[in-house]
Amino acid sequence: MAIITLTTDFGWKDPYVGAVKGAILKELDAVTIVDISHDISPFHIAEAAYIIQKAYDSFPDGTIHIIGVDAEHTPENKHVAILLNGHYFICADNGSLCLIMSKLKAEKMVEINIHDRISSNFTTLDVFVKTACHIARGGTLEVIGKPINSLRSITGIHPQVSESGNYINGQVIYIDNYGNSVTNISRELFKEVGRGRTFELAARSEKHKVIYDRYSDIVNFDTPPEKRDVDGKGLVIFNTAGLIEIATYRSNPLTVGSASTLFGLQLDAPVIINFENK
Template identity: 30%
Template sequence: MQVVGRSKSGGEEMRMKRIVLLALILVFAGVLVLSHSSVQRTSNGIIAFITDWGSRDWYVGAVKGVALSIFPEATIVDITHDVPPFELEEGAATLWFSSREFPSGTVFVAVVDPGVGTERRPLVVHTENDMFFVGPDNGLFTYVMLDFGVKAVYQITNESFMKPPVSYTFHGRDIFTPTAANLAAGRKVSDVGPEITDYIMFDVGAAYIENGIIYGEVMNHDQYGNLRTNVTRKYVDELGLTFGDRIKLTVEGKTIETVFVNTYGDVEVGEFLTYVASTDQFAIAINWGNAREYFDADIGSEVIIEKIK
């Protein structure tokens, strides 16, 4: 009886040890899962791409394959791959306009990179609204940094965030995308490399009002030829523009008289109009026409707006 009793006690003790061991394993596994879960990580699992690669070649497919190989649960978004080749300011504006609509924690891969393979640095910009922008140090992140604020900027040097071997001509695949995928999966942004403060930004000209006239410049144009300017709603309100007001408008030295309205259909087909676009910027268009072609305007073209009294 005593032997049987000891065996029963020993068996009970073994079961308790197994239960405790299993509980410890589950707790440890839970900690690991939680450390990489959306509850704990700053990122939300979204990786959004904007490039000038176009859709003809294999580049877009390759970077998506890299991202999914590293983080299969990623949600991949194509903002656009049709930024005009090498047009940094166009890319910067497009990135800014689109990124404003994404949730905090999104990781953006932005590649308009004529200096690929040179001494220009690969970066991660962590903005105050907890978004992450991965790409080249060439001014591409100027507008998001100005609007969202900057928590920190890091130079990517940690090879564990890269896809070896790193080519000279495809950093989008070998540095930017694997870094973005690792961040989306929950790795710390501070682990990518050293923090820097001497990053490149565009010299952005600000709009201003002088003697009742707004002076600004073209910031962006779309495929319809509509021109968006750096003149924000604040300046429109300060000038006192309301629906139906007549405007003397000069773009790239060419002057017309037009009207301030809400939308394209407020004027006849072929007529000019000005309005506040969905991006909250003063915009210029021709209903069913192309304002960019008419003015021969481009990014940086001077815009002068005067209310006709």
């Protein structure tokens, strides 16, 4: 049975998510439709890139992923279908896949060219659904598109290293449900540039010299629970995606606060790591 996932900025109030699912079910008798997220900030490609990178490889090979974020078809926003790491991706060529493709090379990429056969203003409902169902039936990418060699990236999605090698300049690319601020600086880049040197991470008013592997590493469990006083304290970790994340312990934006609210670390906020110059 085919699996089709949906990642969009549609939200849940409007009828669009339901309409897309209905259109898929009209085309396919047997299909599993999985919602990855419909709460991407409107038109925010970096958020979409992070979420799809974090989620896609939890699915079986052959899964088809529709990404409906900033997907209006224009001369500058072409539609593509890609076979990458055993998975199919259908999206606009707007940088949605740049995090995945920074580490992996696509097996096939085509620019979708079936628009003249479809009359619609709702790209994800029609062109993306038709393409996904074609693939689910065993159709090839070459039938619905012409081969291409590269995809667009987006400014700011990748951190910059200074010429001296003493600084990494990154930014917040995602705010999770707990208000934690995820950056675009990976563990691999941190280790490659840092080479074991001491460092200071600066993000607005926050400054940190330790990066933990788990949120609970900030807790001294030898201290009685009533004396710990760590809820809401700031910390930095390498999260499960291998990216540096600025967080607060047991954060809750509605009670103790969160990194995004307490420290002002919203989307695109700058994050700088300064390594000791030896």
